[in-house]
Amino acid sequence: MIVADKKPVEEIIEYVKDCEKILILGCNECVTVCEAGGKKEVGVLASTLRMYFANHGHSDAVVDERTLERQCDHEYLEEIRDIADQYDAIVSIACGVGIQFTAEKYHSVPVYPGVNTSFLGVTEQRGLWTERCQACGQCILAHTGGICPVARCAKRLLNGPCGGSSKGKCEINKDLDCAWQLIIDRLKAIDRMDLYEKFFNIKDWSTDRAGGPRKVAREDVQI
Amino acid sequence: MRLTYPTSFRIIRVPCTGKVDVQHMLRALEKGADGVCIIGCMEGECAYKTGNYRARKRVEQVQRILKAVDIDPERAQMYNLSSSDGPLFGKYAEEMDERIRKLGPNPMKSVQKSAA
Numbered sequence: 001m002i003v004a005d006k007k008p009v010e011e012i013i014e015y016v017k018d019c020e021k022i023l024i025l026g027c028n029e030c031v032t033v034c035e036a037g038g039k040k041e042v043g044v045l046a047s048t049l050r051m052y053f054a055n056h057g058h059s060d061a062v063v064d065e066r067t068l069e070r071q072c073d074h075e076y077l078e079e080i081r082d083i084a085d086q087y088d089a090i091v092s093i094a095c096g097v098g099i100q101f102t103a104e105k106y107h108s109v110p111v112y113p114g115v116n117t118s119f120l121g122v123t124e125q126r127g128l129w130t131e132r133c134q135a136c137g138q139c140i141l142a143h144t145g146g147i148c149p150v151a152r153c154a155k156r157l158l159n160g161p162c163g164g165s166s167k168g169k170c171e172i173n174k175d176l177d178c179a180w181q182l183i184i185d186r187l188k189a190i191d192r193m194d195l196y197e198k199f200f201n202i203k204d205w206s207t208d209r210a211g212g213p214r215k216v217a218r219e220d221v222q223i
Numbered sequence: 224m225r226l227t228y229p230t231s232f233r234i235i236r237v238p239c240t241g242k243v244d245v246q247h248m249l250r251a252l253e254k255g256a257d258g259v260c261i262i263g264c265m266e267g268e269c270a271y272k273t274g275n276y277r278a279r280k281r282v283e284q285v286q287r288i289l290k291a292v293d294i295d296p297e298r299a300q301m302y303n304l305s306s307s308d309g310p311l312f313g314k315y316a317e318e319m320d321e322r323i324r325k326l327g328p329n330p331m332k333s334v335q336k337s338a339a
């Protein structure tokens with residue numbers, strides 16, 4: 001999922017402190033799971049802003065709450081078509097994708113981010129999310145035992161560990177597993193150390209972000 | 224035991240303090256409650272293992288939020304006691320009552336009144 005973290009409420013207050021009517025817009029998907037932008041967080045942020053306004057002589061400010069199924073699809077964003085224009089600010093607490101799509105669709109309403117979108121990752125345990133994929137566009141997991149050196153090796157090395165790998169930990173941070181240690185352990189476990197002996201040719205990075213914004217166009221499903 | 228506790232207290236019973244969310248505490252304060260105090264079981268003695276730890280963290284979150292909107296964070300408090308300890312409940316209630324009286328009414332109250 002896309003992992004996001006809450007922005008400090010002081011920062012959000014700074015964006016909207018002069019507004020009269022604000023919509024806090026949540027999303028039911030990834031950001032709900034990582035407890036940053038779901039219905040509950042919408043309620044907490046809206047309450048917080050209402051108290052801020054009331055306590056700062058601005059008690060007529062209106063802060064409304066809405067949570068959409070997703071903010072990255074036209075059909076759900078259309079649900080606020082009739083009301084969006086009433087607001088002089090929308091604070092979206094979906095991921096950066098949802099925030100931007102909301103801004104694109106509601107061209108004349110300022111949209112502010114209420115979260116910091118962080119990475120593509122997993123819920124390791126409640127309250128702990130960690131990165132797994134950098135969406136490089138050419139997945140190599142078949143060769144690396146299902147563990148991604150692009151996302152998980154600090155140096156994105158593709159042909160084994162650097163000299164800094166020590167006791168299974170990465171040299172940039174002793175709490176961080178060395179991705180290549182994990183890859184080797186896993187290749188051993190699945191009896192595929194032969195893969196480790198193969199050289200990676202230079203990876204085609206044109207599918208990564210370096211080539212500018214990307215798109216997936218699937219003619220087979222387009223009508 | 225005929226114990227007393229301040230009449231200012233409104234008790235809301237929940238199955239476990241772990242059920243109380245940040246949102247519940249904020250709503251109470253937003254609607255004009257002068258303070259919110261969660262009274263849970265002793266730490267380490269939660270029937271659901273971690274309910275009262277969660278409650279404490281949520282009270283801390285509420286305190287941070289109150290600070291950010293310039294309301295005294297002391298208006299949200301967490302206490303722990305053994306469920307059979309009535310006298311201690313009374314003591315904590317008195318303590319909370321005193322603390323809130325020192326702080327005065329919740330600023331949200333005047334807003335609610337002027338809006339009415």
Ligand code: SF4
Pocket residue numbers: 132133134135136137138139140141148149150151
């Ligand atoms: S190789 Fe690329 S697509 Fe595959 S997991 Fe790693 S970053 Fe993601």
Ligand code: SF4
Pocket residue numbers: 152153154155156157160161162163164165166169170171172177178179180181
């Ligand atoms: S120690 Fe391992 S994870 Fe860290 S940079 Fe070197 S190879 Fe990559």
